[in-house]
Amino acid sequence: MATSLTTRQQDTVEADPEWMVKARRRTLLLKLGTTALTAGLLAIFLMPMAYAFVTSVKTSEQASDPEAPILPSSPATFEFEGKEYDVLSVPIDGEVRKLAIVDPGRQESEFVDPDNPEAGTIVWEGNWRQLDPVRNSDWAWGNYKDAWDFINFPRMLFWTLLYAFVTLVGSVSASAVVAYGFARFRFPGRSVLFIVLVGTIILPPAVVLIPTYAFFTTIGWTGTWLPLIVPLMFGNAYNVFLLRQYFLTIPREMEQAASVDGAGPFRAFIQIILPQAVPALTAVSLFHFFFAWNDFFNPLIYLAGNRDIVPISVGLSFFNGTYQQNPNLIMAAAFIVLVIPLTIFFFSQRIFLSGIVVSGADK
Amino acid sequence: MAGVTLKGVTKEYDNGFRAVDDLDLDIEDGEFLVMVGPSGCGKSTTLRMIAGLEEISEGELRIGERLVNDVHPKDRDIAMVFQNYALYPHMSVADNIGFALKLAKSPKDEIAKRVGDAARLLELTEQLDKKPAQLSGGQRQRVAMGRAIVRQPQVFLLDEPLSNLDAKLRVQMRAEITDLQRSVGVTTFYVTHDQIEAMTMADRVAVINAGILQQVAPPQTLFDEPDNLFVAAFIGSPSMNLMEAVVTESGGAYGLQLGSQSVELPASVMTSRPALRDHIGRTIVAGIRPKEFEDAAIVPGHPAGQRIRAKVENVEALGYERIVHFGLDAKQVIQEDAMDLKDDAEVLQHDGGSRIAGRFDPASTVRAGEDVEIAVTSEETHFFELETGLAIRN
Numbered sequence: 001m002a003t004s005l006t007t008r009q010q011d012t013v014e015a016d017p018e019w020m021v022k023a024r025r026r027t028l029l030l031k032l033g034t035t036a037l038t039a040g041l042l043a044i045f046l047m048p049m050a051y052a053f054v055t056s057v058k059t060s061e062q063a064s065d066p067e068a069p070i071l072p073s074s075p076a077t078f079e080f081e082g083k084e085y086d087v088l089s090v091p092i093d094g095e096v097r098k099l100a101i102v103d104p105g106r107q108e109s110e111f112v113d114p115d116n117p118e119a120g121t122i123v124w125e126g127n128w129r130q131l132d133p134v135r136n137s138d139w140a141w142g143n144y145k146d147a148w149d150f151i152n153f154p155r156m157l158f159w160t161l162l163y164a165f166v167t168l169v170g171s172v173s174a175s176a177v178v179a180y181g182f183a184r185f186r187f188p189g190r191s192v193l194f195i196v197l198v199g200t201i202i203l204p205p206a207v208v209l210i211p212t213y214a215f216f217t218t219i220g221w222t223g224t225w226l227p228l229i230v231p232l233m234f235g236n237a238y239n240v241f242l243l244r245q246y247f248l249t250i251p252r253e254m255e256q257a258a259s260v261d262g263a264g265p266f267r268a269f270i271q272i273i274l275p276q277a278v279p280a281l282t283a284v285s286l287f288h289f290f291f292a293w294n295d296f297f298n299p300l301i302y303l304a305g306n307r308d309i310v311p312i313s314v315g316l317s318f319f320n321g322t323y324q325q326n327p328n329l330i331m332a333a334a335f336i337v338l339v340i341p342l343t344i345f346f347f348s349q350r351i352f353l354s355g356i357v358v359s360g361a362d363k
Numbered sequence: 364m365a366g367v368t369l370k371g372v373t374k375e376y377d378n379g380f381r382a383v384d385d386l387d388l389d390i391e392d393g394e395f396l397v398m399v400g401p402s403g404c405g406k407s408t409t410l411r412m413i414a415g416l417e418e419i420s421e422g423e424l425r426i427g428e429r430l431v432n433d434v435h436p437k438d439r440d441i442a443m444v445f446q447n448y449a450l451y452p453h454m455s456v457a458d459n460i461g462f463a464l465k466l467a468k469s470p471k472d473e474i475a476k477r478v479g480d481a482a483r484l485l486e487l488t489e490q491l492d493k494k495p496a497q498l499s500g501g502q503r504q505r506v507a508m509g510r511a512i513v514r515q516p517q518v519f520l521l522d523e524p525l526s527n528l529d530a531k532l533r534v535q536m537r538a539e540i541t542d543l544q545r546s547v548g549v550t551t552f553y554v555t556h557d558q559i560e561a562m563t564m565a566d567r568v569a570v571i572n573a574g575i576l577q578q579v580a581p582p583q584t585l586f587d588e589p590d591n592l593f594v595a596a597f598i599g600s601p602s603m604n605l606m607e608a609v610v611t612e613s614g615g616a617y618g619l620q621l622g623s624q625s626v627e628l629p630a631s632v633m634t635s636r637p638a639l640r641d642h643i644g645r646t647i648v649a650g651i652r653p654k655e656f657e658d659a660a661i662v663p664g665h666p667a668g669q670r671i672r673a674k675v676e677n678v679e680a681l682g683y684e685r686i687v688h689f690g691l692d693a694k695q696v697i698q699e700d701a702m703d704l705k706d707d708a709e710v711l712q713h714d715g716g717s718r719i720a721g722r723f724d725p726a727s728t729v730r731a732g733e734d735v736e737i738a739v740t741s742e743e744t745h746f747f748e749l750e751t752g753l754a755i756r757n
Binding site for chain 1: 414415416435436437441442443445446447449451452453462463466467510514
C-alpha cells in the first residue's frame with residue numbers, strides 16, 4: 001500500500017511539472033531576494049566595523065594617507081646593489097611586468113627585474129611617473145601589541161571585569177529576588193510599587209545625575225568605585241521587569257509541588273524556579289554585562305581624578321585623546337576592547353536570544 | 364497511614380465567594396475517595412485545603428488525629444499529583460521522584476533504593492535518566508505518581524491527574540492508579556469531573572456542587588439511591604430521565620401519571636418507600652433511568668399496565684445497544700449544572716414535554732418517526748420532591 005502510494009506521488013511530480021516548477025522558481029527567487037536584501041543590510045551595518053578593523057591593521061602612514069587603498073598595503077621595494085628601489089607596474093611587449101626602477105628618466109627609464117636581477121637593466125620608454133607603484137599586502141598586526149602596551153590594558157581590564165562581574169552578580173541576584181517577590185507574593189501595595197519601579201525606567205538619567213552626584217560627593221564616595229557598584233546591588237528596574245514577566249510564565253504548581261515535597265519558599269525559588277529561568281537570567285546577565293562593559297559616563301564622573309582605577313571605556317577615551325594622530329592604534333585598542341563581549345555573545349547567543357523572546361515579545 | 368477528617372470546612376474568598384461551604388467529610392484510613400462535581404464546584408479547592416495550598420477559612424481539618432489547619436504543606440505528610448503533573452523540567456526522572464527524599468535528607472543509598480523501587484513499580488526504570496520533556500504523556504503521569512508514592516505519605520491527593528491524557532490512555536491509567544492504590548493502601552483523595560473515573564476507581568464517591576457536598580456513598584449506592592436531583596442527574600450516562608409526575612391511588616392500586624399517560628406502580632414501590640404515600644396526588648419528580656425502558660416488542664411478557672406509547676425522535680445505534688430518544692408530554696425537569704458535565708448532554712427542552720432517552724436491546728427495530736409501545740420497569744423509578752429536589756424514600 002505504502003509503496004504504491006509513493007509511486008503514485010512520484011508519478012504526480014513527473015506528470016504535472018509545469019506549475020510545480022513555476023512555484024519552485026518563485027520560492028527560490030523569493031529566497032534569493034530575501035537573502036540578498038539581508039546581506040545588503042548586514043553589509044551596511046558591518047561597514048563601520050570593517051573600516052575600523054582594516055584601519056587597525058594599517059601602519060600609521062597608510063592610515064593617514066588618503067590615497068592609500070582600502071586594504072593595508074605598502075609600496076613594494078627591491079634592494080639592488082645595496083640600494084632600495086621602488087617596484088612599478090611596467091607595460092612591456094603587451095604584458096605588465098613588476099620591475100624595480102633604478103634610473104628614472106623623463107623620456108626613458110631603466111628597470112631591473114627583481115626576479116632576475118642578473119639579467120641586467122631593462123630600458124623602458126615613457127614617463128615613469130605615469131606608472132602605478134606595486135603594493136604589497138602589509139598587515140600591521142603589531143598595532144595590537146602597541147595598543148596593548150601603551151594603555152596598560154591588563155589593569156583597565158581588571159577594573160572593567162571587576163565592575164562588570166561584581167555588579168552582574170549583585171544586580172542579577174537582587175533583581176531575581178525582587179522579581180520573584182512581585183511575581184508570586186501578595187502584599188499590600190504590590191501593584192503601586194511595581195508601577196513606581198517600572199516608572200523609574202522611563203526617568204531620564206540626566207534628571208537623577210546631579211542629585212545622585214551631589215549625594216555621593218557628600219558622603220565622600222566620589223573617586224572610588226562605591227557609587228558605581230553599591231546602587232546596582234539593589235537590582236535594576238529593567239531586569240526586575242523582564243525577570244518578573246518570565247517568572248509569571250512558570251506554573252505556580254511548580255512551587256506548590258515543591259512545597260508539598262518539603263521545600264520552603266526560598267528553596268523552591270533556588271532549586272525549582274531559578275533553574276527554569278536560566279534563559280531569562282542569561283539574557284539579563286548579558287544585558288548587564290554589556291551595560292557595565294560599555295558604561296562610560298558613570299565611571300568618568302565618579303572616578304574623576306583617579307586614573308589608576310578607570311575601566312576600559314574611560315581609558316579608551318583617554319587613549320583617544322593621546323593618540324589622536326594614530327587612528328590605527330585607536331582602532332586596534334577599540335578592537336581589543338570589543339573582543340571579550342563579542343566572544344561572550346557568540347558563545348551564549350542562542351540562550352540570549354531565547355531569553356529575549358520569552359521575557360519580551362513572546363509572552 | 365491515616366484517615367482525613369473535614370469538619371465544617373469552609374473556604375471563603377476576600378470577595379465573599381464561598382468556594383466550599385461547611386463541608387463534613389470523613390476519608391477513612393486506606394480508603395480511595397473520589398470527589399466529583401462540575402467545574403468551579405469547589406472540589407479542587409477542597410483538595411488544595413487538604414494539601415495546605417489553600418487556607419481554611421472555617422472548620423477543622425485533621426489528618427489522622429492531628430489538627431493540620433495551620434500546618435505547612437511539607438509537614439502534613441501528604442503527596443500530591445497535579446493536573447499538569449508539575450514535574451520539574453530541569454531535573455531527570457530520578458531526581459524528580461527523589462526530590463522529596465533529598466529534601467528530607469534521606470541517605471543517598473536509601474533514596475536510590477526507593478526511587479528504584481518506585482520506578483520498577485511504575486515501569487519507569489528505563490526512563491530514570493531522561494528529562495520530563497522527553498517522556499510521553501502517560502510516562503509523565505507515572506513520574507508524577509512515582510513522586511507521590513516514593514514518599515510513603517499518609518495521604519495521596521490527586522487533582523484530575525488523567526485529564527491531560529487521551530481517552531485510551533486514560534482508561535489504562537485509571538486501572539493502573541486503582542491497582543497502585545490498592546497495593547500501597549494509602550488513603551487517597553482524588554478529584555475529577557469525570558463521573559466514569561469516579562464510579563470505576565472509588566471505594567466511595569463524594570458528589571459536590573456549588574461548594575456543597577451532595578452525597579457520599581459507594582458508587583453503586585450513588586447510582587441506585589441518589590439522595591437528590593443533582594446526584595440523580597449527574598451519575599449515570601445517559602442521565603436519568605427526570606420529569607414531573609403524580610403518584611395516583613385508586614382502589615389499592617398505585618399508578619404514576621406521566622403527562623397524559625399512566626404506568627402501574629407495583630405495591631413493592633410503596634412498601635420500600637413509605638414516605639411516598641404522603642405525596643400521593645401531589646406533583647413530584649419521577650426519575651427513570653434509560654435502562655428501565657425497552658422496546659415492548661422485545662419483551663412480550665411485560666405487564667400491560669407498565670407500557671407507554673411514544674413517538675421515536677431519534678435512534679443512536681451503538682451496536683451493543685440502541686439509545687432511543689422519544690417524546691413524552693410530561694414536563695421535563697432539568698438539572699442544568701449536572702447536565703453541563705455530560706459528554707452526551709442533550710439539554711433539549713421540549714415545549715411542555717420531555718425528551719426521554721431509553722436503552723433498547725440492539726435487536727429492537729424501532730425507527731425515528733415511528734409511534735411505538737415502550738415497556739417501563741416502573742419499580743425502579745426514583746422519586747424526588749419537586750420543591751427541594753430531595754429523594755422521597757422513607
